[in-house]
Amino acid sequence: MTIQEAQERVDKWIKTYGVRYFNELTNMAILTEEVGEVARIIARRYGEQSSKPSDEGKDLGDELADVMWVVMCLANQTGIDLDAALERNIAKKTQRDANRHKENDKLITKH
Numbered sequence: 001m002t003i004q005e006a007q008e009r010v011d012k013w014i015k016t017y018g019v020r021y022f023n024e025l026t027n028m029a030i031l032t033e034e035v036g037e038v039a040r041i042i043a044r045r046y047g048e049q050s051s052k053p054s055d056e057g058k059d060l061g062d063e064l065a066d067v068m069w070v071v072m073c074l075a076n077q078t079g080i081d082l083d084a085a086l087e088r089n090i091a092k093k094t095q096r097d098a099n100r101h102k103e104n105d106k107l108i109t110k111h
Contacts, residue, residue, distance in 0.1 A: 003083045010072040021077045031070040037063045 001009070014021055020031065041060045075082045088103040101107055 003086065004081065005089075006068070007076055009074050010069060011076050014073065017089060019049050021073055024074065024077060027070055027077070031067065031074065034063065034066040034070055038067060 021027070038052045038060065039056075040055070041058050041063060043059070044055050072082065073084075074080075
């Protein structure tokens with residue numbers, strides 16, 4: 001599915017099952033919460049923090065999808081076409097960073 005199709009599906013779901021969108025401030029708080037859940041998994045699975053029994057079975061993919069869901073809600077309710085925004089963002093990064101990372105000694109692996 002495209003990003004636009006995903007935005008449309010989220011919008012349809014909200015209007016069918018969710019009654020209405022939470023306001024933008026509430027969705028921003030929810031987004032922060034969801035990003036925190038991703039951070040918790042990453043810190044325990046890939047970082048140095050030890051897991052707790054409550055961390056068992058947490059699905060990183062599901063949590064990343066939760067982040068995407070709320071981002072799409074915010075985009076829908078503020079009139080942002082994420083397909084177009086992402087295209088512009090990639091073009092901006094490509095122009096700005098064409099050589100930046102290639103010339104970063106910290107990223108170049110020396111064999």
